[in-house]
Amino acid sequence: MGAHPLSDEQVQQFDQDGYLILEDYFPRQDMELLSRIARADQQLAAIAVERRDTDGRVGRLSLRYELPEDVYGALVHSRRIVEPLEQLLRAEVYHYHHKMMIKEPFGGGAWEWHQDFGYWYSGFHYPDMASCMIAVDQATRQNGCLQVIRGSHRLGRIEHGRVADQTGADPQRVELILQRLDKVYCEMGPGSALFFHSNLLHRSDANDSPNPRWALICCYNAAHNPPFRPEVKGQYAHLERWGDEKVRAVAENHWQEVSQGQESVRG
Numbered sequence: 590m591g592a593h594p595l596s597d598e599q600v601q602q603f604d605q606d607g608y609l610i611l612e613d614y615f616p617r618q619d620m621e622l623l624s625r626i627a628r629a630d631q632q633l634a635a636i637a638v639e640r641r642d643t644d645g646r647v648g649r650l651s652l653r654y655e656l657p658e659d660v661y662g663a664l665v666h667s668r669r670i671v672e673p674l675e676q677l678l679r680a681e682v683y684h685y686h687h688k689m690m691i692k693e694p695f696g697g698g699a700w701e702w703h704q705d706f707g708y709w710y711s712g713f714h715y716p717d718m719a720s721c722m723i724a725v726d727q728a729t730r731q732n733g734c735l736q737v738i739r740g741s742h743r744l745g746r747i748e749h750g751r752v753a754d755q756t757g758a759d760p761q762r763v764e765l766i767l768q769r770l771d772k773v774y775c776e777m778g779p780g781s782a783l784f785f786h787s788n789l790l791h792r793s794d795a796n797d798s799p800n801p802r803w804a805l806i807c808c809y810n811a812a813h814n815p816p817f818r819p820e821v822k823g824q825y826a827h828l829e830r831w832g833d834e835k836v837r838a839v840a841e842n843h844w845q846e847v848s849q850g851q852e853s854v855r856g
């Protein structure tokens with residue numbers, strides 16, 4: 590993969606819509622390994638936190654600012670993510686954080702409409718930040734796939750406030766936006782990738798299906814946009830770019846550790 594893997598049309602599409610889906614993007618065997626590791630990973634489970642939606646249903650997420658040499662960190666380094674993102678943001682990028690979103694069958698909670706920069710604004714000047722969501726499981730409308738409002742990243746930052754356990758965009762404003770812009774359900778197969786801008790409005794429904802919906806989200810910041818206070822997490826650090834072979838080798842090591850129950854404390 591070259592340093593400019595996306596076509597001009599794909600870049601234009603991202604500029605207009607605020608997101609870009611690449612179907613079947615990661616090799617199937619790597620996604621199977623990621624899924625196997627994540628489900629057996631006691632450390633991932635141990636750091637997961639719960640967030641309630643307005644109906645009291647619980648979504649879980651396992652978030653890290655550190656970049657240990659494990660399967661999640663390896664994917665953060667992957668050229669498959671970093672190179673397209675640099676093309677889309679027209680800047681060098683580095684790791685901000687990454688998180689496994691865990692939506693369990695029959696009740697995994699919803700996420701309210703928000704922009705990621707609605708949260709991140711407290712530490713960064715520019716919305717020159719973006720994420721890549723990797724579907725670990727098949728994501729459908731039934732199990733609460735991500736929904737986005739196409740083009741909403743061009744509206745600028747919207748006021749956010751407390752909604753249940755979460756921080757959400759002003760609901761009245763979102764209602765008005767939905768009269769003008771389209772809501773899109775991002776259904777994705779395992780290994781598909783969704784690149785999205787930090788000002789894109791997104792949400793997801795609760796999971797009322799028998800199928801889990803796990804997804805890994807890797808979040809990046811432009812190198813020219815370090816936090817404006819030293820205590821804010823996400824200070825600049827050069828990010829190495831790894832090819833598939835290195836990503837796979839790290840994942841295989843991680844699997845060995847997890848499957849033998851020999852997890853050392855990482856990160």
Ligand SMILES: O=C(O)CCC(=O)C(=O)O
Nearest residue numbers: 690700705735792793806
């Ligand atoms: O996983 C989801 O459904 C929502 C994720 C999300 O909104 C976020 O991480 O900002």
